[in-house]
Amino acid sequence: MNKVKEFNDYRSRMNERLLESNDKVIKRIYNLDTNAFMDGHLNKKTKELIGLTASLVLRCDDCVKYHLGKCFELKFNTEEIIEAMSVSTLIGGTIVIPHLRKAVEYWDELNKHV
Amino acid sequence: MNKVKEFNDYRSRMNERLLESNDKVIKRIYNLDTNAFMDGHLNKKTKELIGLTASLVLRCDDCVKYHLGKCFELKFNTEEIIEAMSVSTLIGGTIVIPHLRKAVEYWDELNKHV
Amino acid sequence: MNKVKEFNDYRSRMNERLLESNDKVIKRIYNLDTNAFMDGHLNKKTKELIGLTASLVLRCDDCVKYHLGKCFELKFNTEEIIEAMSVSTLIGGTIVIPHLRKAVEYWDELNKHV
Amino acid sequence: MNKVKEFNDYRSRMNERLLESNDKVIKRIYNLDTNAFMDGHLNKKTKELIGLTASLVLRCDDCVKYHLGKCFELKFNTEEIIEAMSVSTLIGGTIVIPHLRKAVEYWDELNKHV
């Protein structure tokens, strides 16, 4: 099984597990998360770029993967993604580089399975 | 070997390795860590909940696992643990969610091996 | 004007400003924040302690002040608050100490104005 | 003197002080910072939004102020700025709110002095 599918499957399975718990705060955070990234004063593409770069400076590999997946669906090209991540690396420092390596590996994986 | 045992074994083995080094600062931090979570003005259960939620907002998966193990020993129920972690997720943001997924997976693992 | 009132006034004024903006995500985060700290499987006091200690390890002075205010209303005594914060300092490291100093100063301020 | 001028003056004075030190690494980081935010595969406006939101999730008030100043020059409107910051707050959690309050205060200050 490829890495993209593996990531998505685990993510879906555990999200379901969490939502089954019927915790109202978790449910509403998930719901809010869906709404926050829809078109508004800023469009979806801009918001996903915010999601990607915020995840990268906060060094959350799984969050980066999730937003890379969304950016891929929204047809960002590789140059744009690399540039966005280079700005994040400058802001977040060389401490971000190991996460940048994993991010570009996942981005290439996404493009391989088109 | 199940995930709980695997985690505990690695943790014990490396802690021993670190304590063998005879570094006084490390020794005293370990010692302090044991004392800090004992009954005092606040009871053990409250302190473990603090340990769990602080670990989650700081997004330290292994620290979360350790405190989940302790919370399990102290007989917290699933509803209490999920609620404590939902408050942490609100405080720490959606960036905490991937760690929440791993946490609930480990919690279920703990309950499976009763 | 004392520091407690000054903090609360600024906080209220700017929260109103943010809510006037009619941004749905912000409104719902504020709303969720109110609900998450109500009695549930865990009681209010435990949740406020989680809020306080999470804020301290994340080194957010204003968040610490806010939760200290709530803990004060809920009749925590000084020994309990100091102990909760000592656990946070151990978890978060000596980097937390400057925030601990401000926290205890604010706690004393709260007690002065009873 | 207003808060915008006060912030910019201190920033300029200390940046000069740092550059006078002739430290090559610092000089090159400053230089890189200027280049990274120019038009490229992504335009300036998108990059400033990345700068703003990354600064907010990393809870750096002065970085937020700097990027708000740039966003103001680039003619973002208030709705767009608030929406970008609301996404950041969701990602970074309620711990971001005190920084959001200061950010909106500074944004209003920028608009007052047009």
Place this chain on the structure above:
Amino acid sequence: MNKVKEFNDYRSRMNERLLESNDKVIKRIYNLDTNAFMDGHLNKKTKELIGLTASLVLRCDDCVKYHLGKCFELKFNTEEIIEAMSVSTLIGGTIVIPHLRKAVEYWDELNKHV
């Protein structure tokens, strides 16, 4: 009163307040902090440089000030301090720059009062 004295006075006063609380964990953390920075396998100067740079990447202004004071007592020269801080800024990213500005201001203040 100059900024160095103001910082030291507040720090001492609040440390005393915290130690008076008789919390054993806090007392032992303070004690450990004193011991950890003494000559050992690494000398004091190297350890203070570690303290300074760790504080800077963690963006704790008061911790930076404290270690700058210690570095000043240990006769580091300005070139060494700036270079150490430039390495930290590269590691921690441009998000560190506002803290670097405050750090160099405080360092100059220390040198002014010789």
Place this chain on the structure above:
Amino acid sequence: MNKVKEFNDYRSRMNERLLESNDKVIKRIYNLDTNAFMDGHLNKKTKELIGLTASLVLRCDDCVKYHLGKCFELKFNTEEIIEAMSVSTLIGGTIVIPHLRKAVEYWDELNKHV
């Protein structure tokens, strides 16, 4: 294949991938990273210790591994490395301990393959 080689191979392969992208900001950050750790007002050994301890308090396992590799080449002994890491653990808190365990495991691995 041993863990040291595995780490270095992945790191080299992905760094090449990133540099092939021709992103100017990434190229210059990599270049700066090489220069910053050369002998200057502070020597290489001191700078690598700064790199190691900053990486540890920021809890970046891969950054820690990289700097441990460099420290190994520069002939630091185990006592010095453990002591430097114990100071980092005190500063960064018990949250650093899981990263300390992985660090000492990797350090032992480096020494095994001499």
